[in-house]
Amino acid sequence: MYAVEVERLSKIYGRGETAVTAIADASLQVKPGELVAILGPSGSGKTTLLTAIGLINEPTRGRVILDGTTIADDGWLPEIDLKRVRREKIGFIFQAHNLIPFLTALENVMVALEINDLTKREARARAVELLEALNLGHRLATYPSFLSGGESQRVAIARALANRPKVILADEPTAALDTENGKNVMALLKKLAVENRSAILVVTHDHRMVEGFDRIFDVRDGRIMGER
Amino acid sequence: MNLAFRDIRYHRGRFILTSIGLGLLLGVVMSMGGIYRGLFADALSISNATRADLWVVQKETSGPFAAISRIPEDIRYRIAAVPGVAEASPLSFETIQIERGGKPFRFFLVGYDLNGFGGPPVIIAGRGIRQKHYEMVVAQGMKMGLGEKVRLGLHDYTVVGITGKMVSSGGDPAAYVSLADAQEIQFKSDNDAIRNQRERIAARLAGLPTLSPPQTKFLEQNIAALTESTHTVNTVVARLAPGANLQEVQERIGHWNHFRAISDGEQTQILTKGMIEKARMQLGLFRIILLVISAVIISLIIYTSTIDKLRVIATLKLIGAQNRVIIGMILQQSLLMGVIAYAIGYGIISLTYDRFPRRVELVAGDLQTLFVIVIVICTVSSFVGIRKALRVEPAEALGG
Ligand SMILES: Nc1ncnc2c1ncn2[C@@H]1O[C@H](COP(=O)(O)OP(=O)(O)O)[C@@H](O)[C@H]1O
Ligand SMILES: [Mg+2]
Numbered sequence: 001m002y003a004v005e006v007e008r009l010s011k012i013y014g015r016g017e018t019a020v021t022a023i024a025d026a027s028l029q030v031k032p033g034e035l036v037a038i039l040g041p042s043g044s045g046k047t048t049l050l051t052a053i054g055l056i057n058e059p060t061r062g063r064v065i066l067d068g069t070t071i072a073d074d075g076w077l078p079e080i081d082l083k084r085v086r087r088e089k090i091g092f093i094f095q096a097h098n099l100i101p102f103l104t105a106l107e108n109v110m111v112a113l114e115i116n117d118l119t120k121r122e123a124r125a126r127a128v129e130l131l132e133a134l135n136l137g138h139r140l141a142t143y144p145s146f147l148s149g150g151e152s153q154r155v156a157i158a159r160a161l162a163n164r165p166k167v168i169l170a171d172e173p174t175a176a177l178d179t180e181n182g183k184n185v186m187a188l189l190k191k192l193a194v195e196n197r198s199a200i201l202v203v204t205h206d207h208r209m210v211e212g213f214d215r216i217f218d219v220r221d222g223r224i225m226g227e228r
Numbered sequence: 229m230n231l232a233f234r235d236i237r238y239h240r241g242r243f244i245l246t247s248i249g250l251g252l253l254l255g256v257v258m259s260m261g262g263i264y265r266g267l268f269a270d271a272l273s274i275s276n277a278t279r280a281d282l283w284v285v286q287k288e289t290s291g292p293f294a295a296i297s298r299i300p301e302d303i304r305y306r307i308a309a310v311p312g313v314a315e316a317s318p319l320s321f322e323t324i325q326i327e328r329g330g331k332p333f334r335f336f337l338v339g340y341d342l343n344g345f346g347g348p349p350v351i352i353a354g355r356g357i358r359q360k361h362y363e364m365v366v367a368q369g370m371k372m373g374l375g376e377k378v379r380l381g382l383h384d385y386t387v388v389g390i391t392g393k394m395v396s397s398g399g400d401p402a403a404y405v406s407l408a409d410a411q412e413i414q415f416k417s418d419n420d421a422i423r424n425q426r427e428r429i430a431a432r433l434a435g436l437p438t439l440s441p442p443q444t445k446f447l448e449q450n451i452a453a454l455t456e457s458t459h460t461v462n463t464v465v466a467r468l469a470p471g472a473n474l475q476e477v478q479e480r481i482g483h484w485n486h487f488r489a490i491s492d493g494e495q496t497q498i499l500t501k502g503m504i505e506k507a508r509m510q511l512g513l514f515r516i517i518l519l520v521i522s523a524v525i526i527s528l529i530i531y532t533s534t535i536d537k538l539r540v541i542a543t544l545k546l547i548g549a550q551n552r553v554i555i556g557m558i559l560q561q562s563l564l565m566g567v568i569a570y571a572i573g574y575g576i577i578s579l580t581y582d583r584f585p586r587r588v589e590l591v592a593g594d595l596q597t598l599f600v601i602v603i604v605i606c607t608v609s610s611f612v613g614i615r616k617a618l619r620v621e622p623a624e625a626l627g628g
Contacts, residue, residue, distance in 0.1 A: 047626065056546065056623045086622075087548025098543050098625050102238035107229060114229050115549045123229075143238070159547070171626065 001068050003166050003199030004030040004053060009062035011048050011222075022048040024222045026062070030199040032166065035190050037210055038203045040219030046203040047171055049219065053201065054090055054169045055082045066090070067166045087116050091160030091198075093170040098156065099144040105131060105155045106140040112162045130158040134188070150181035157185070161192060168192075168200045174209055186212060231553070232560035235537070246529055247565055250522060251572025254602065257518045258577045259584070261594045264511045266587030271397040271499045274338065275492070277349040278319070280465035281474060283490040284481055290490070290498045292321050292462035293397050299487065301407075301459045310480055312472030317344025318461040320410045323400060324380065335370060335403050336396035337380070339410020339461075346465055348404045354389035360406050365389040369401030380405075381413040397503050399586045407461070415460055519601060527609035530562045534613035541617050542625035551618060558613045566606035570599055 051057035113123035174182030291297025320339035394402035481489035581588040
């Protein structure tokens with residue numbers, strides 16, 4: 001069974017004259033434990049594709065199936081609790097700056113666990129464990145504004161992993177980092193995909209960052225042009 | 229994890245300042261209530277302390293507090309003789325202004341029969357008045373010590389005792405002297421005035437051609453005695469015997485010429501409805517305005533703090549936080565601010581109400597009502613923020 005299946009997905013923003021087709025007829029499948037890249041220039045529709053898979057962005061047409069459950073079929077299925085699926089099955093990693101500024105590194109990870117009904121004690125234990133594994137043991141009580149870019153991104157990764165999601169979606173996770181930190185983050189994602197058997201989809205426009213992926217989808221003008 | 233509390237902890241400086249500002253506002257609202265209650269208590273303090281069932285005053289007046297009333301002192305005996313009346317006692321009241329420390333100082337002089345009632349209700353220092361003349365018991369508000377002397381009219385009066393917070397309906401502190409002393413102070417003019425008046429009467433009488441010199445002399449003496457008479461009081465208060473019918477007694481005295489018998493309940497009405505009603509409405513209106521201002525401020529603060537958090541809210545939605553998490557964060561913050569501001573306001577008022585120039589009386593019921601109002605305001609105010617927050621799309625967390 002695939003972790004992510006996308007069939008003939010289209011997304012059109014707006015209506016009539018101003019309508020923009022951001023994604024047209026895209027299909028792809030990702031297995032658990034696979035690390036795949038979605039590569040394309042700016043404006044090619046990568047973020048749209050990722051957010052459609054992540055249940056943030058409603059597809060206009062086509063199907064999205066996560067972990068065997070059909071979520072969208074020409075639009076979201078009304079019986080699906082989107083927040084719940086996001087909470088339980090998906091982890092998001094974006095460019096830095098989406099940590100909650102008034103929570104410490106530890107609390108930023110704990111909050112993802114607590115909204116999933118873990119007790120405070122369980123949440124703390126798991127968050128500490130994750131952050132330590134990401135070499136952030138000394139930064140637990142630090143607020144995001146005092147973390148470096150690489151540290152912030154690792155906290156965001158810890159938060160995305162906290163609930164051991166089936167699918168991890170990363171939108172340009174290395175864009176705000178220097179090359180070395182970027183490589184470290186990619187290596188970390190690779191390791192996690194294997195260890196946790198999560199499907200990890202990474203969006204990037206940076207050709208230099210494509211080493212180590214199991215597969216690469218090339219996107220141009222809203223279409224998946226090919227697979228390497 | 230309590231997100232409201234974490235946010236406040238992170239922005240504690242801003243939060244504390246805001247709460248102090250709101251606290252001051254709520255403190256003013258509380259003091260307004262306290263001032264209103266104080267007005268009430270002040271207005272009634274002498275009338276309540278007298279514990280009279282009836283106030284006999286000059287006909288067609290609402291005396292002795294709200295209007296001037298003058299009646300002869302000896303009517304007390306006739307009142308005491310009315311069936312149902314247990315005791316009757318004359319009282320005189322006068323607002324006096326003296327010079328103290330170079331500044332005008334006003335107080336309310338009460339003259340009472342040392343063997344009757346209507347004197348100082350309690351003595352908290354010194355003793356009550358024992359001698360018929362030149363002794364005085366003063367309220368705390370007079371700020372006088374035992375043994376201190378003050379000149380009133382023709383004589384010096386010595387403070388022998390201190391009573392509690394007795395004040396006139398105008399808020400002036402009370403001082404008590406014997407009825408005879410009070411009458412002398414109130415009605416007896418000084419020697420110059422008496423001589424002038426006598427000369428004027430003599431001149432007028434001498435101008436009447438129909439009077440013989442002995443007749444003139446006789447009239448002159450009698451008129452002088454009448455005008456100089458001090459046997460006038462402002463009211464005679466009466467207490468009824470157990471089981472006596474108030475209305476019957478009241479009607480009976482009312483049928484006499486020249487007198488009106490006001491029941492204690494009516495006196496309370498006169499003092500509260502008539503005399504402080506406007507002040508009360510003024511304060512009430514002011515409190516409402518301040519509460520509306522507080523509500524607007526709380527709404528604005530909650531709204532702007534929600535706007536500041538739109539990205540946080542989008543991020544929370546992105547990671548799948550339930551609406552209750554987001555609503556809870558905003559609502560709790562609003563309530564916390566209200567509760568803390570209330571506590572600050574209460575603290576400020578508790579520390580300062582004694583120093584207000586007039587009595588501020590904090591009534592538990594009023595404070596509880598205000599607390600409930602504050603909670604309601606905070607809850608309603610947070611709706612604007614919550615509405616905004618619920619419309620945020622999780623995708624808004626993605627933008628650079
Ligand atoms: N919310 C939106 N409303 C309208 N057009 C949008 C919106 N988001 C993206 N687009 C358009 O869709 C296209 C693809 O955008 P996006 O998915 O962000 O591309 P990428 O992430 O590859 O840069 C672009 O032409 C962009 O202008
Ligand atoms: Mg993008």
